[in-house]
Amino acid sequence: MAHILLVEDEEQLGKLVREQFLAAGHSVTLVTDGPSALRVLETNAADLVILDWMLPGLDGLEVCRRIRARSITPIMMLTARAEEVDRVLGLEVGADDYLTKPFSMQELLARARALLRRVSMMSERAAGEQAPAVLEVGELRVDVGGRAAWLGGVTLDLTPKEWELLHVLAAHPGRAYSREYLLQCIWGVTYDGFDRTVDTHIVRLRRKLGAFGERVVTVWGVGYKLLAA
Secondary structure (H helix, E strand, O other): OOEEEEEOOOHHHHHHHHHHHHHOOOEEEEEOOHHHHHHHHHHOOOOEEEEEOOOOOOOHHHHHHHHHHHOOOOEEEEEOOOOHHHHHHHHHOOOOEEEEOOOOHHHHHHHHHHHHHHHHHHHHHHHOOOOOOEEEEOOEEEEOOOOEEEEOOEEOOOOHHHHHHHHHHHHOOOOOEEHHHHHHHHHOOOOOOOHHHHHHHHHHHHHHHHHHHHHEEEEOOOEEEEOOO
């Protein structure tokens, strides 16, 4: 059973979605505005946040930014905005998945299960480790258990997605990863046509790595890799 925070200001839709998740055996907290969502998360952890884009008080994008700044809780955004630029923006501020209204309840439940399954698998892997693994590539150190990274002894200020991207690349220096693989591995769902999401995060990661960022290279026709030396 998971605890789901549902943030939806359309009363009928909110009740319908809540009923579906309750029937599936989950607990649900339903709120109708952005500030209320943030207040709930201050005192009650959520396993999944389902977040409407258009909300009173604070819109979904701003709520997503604030959640992602302090938590890796998976976030699924619901919206009537179907334009590609809007979907890309939602992913870039930290959403893990994106569902456009109107949607089927079966698809919503399936995507929620996929996000919860991904988090559960990550937790099981972490629990099974004897000690937190630390990856080292030159002067770069990535603490897998602590989800932290240092460059030349200086802590890197990375967003959760930037850290995950660096983690994947540093785990196998020299190996090239396709954009499609990185989207699936880090965001958990395949986003057809959203290659720019990976590209944007690579640009930001390189910038934060400074001169070391030159070792994150583009493999034309494939994707990206971190040079071992």
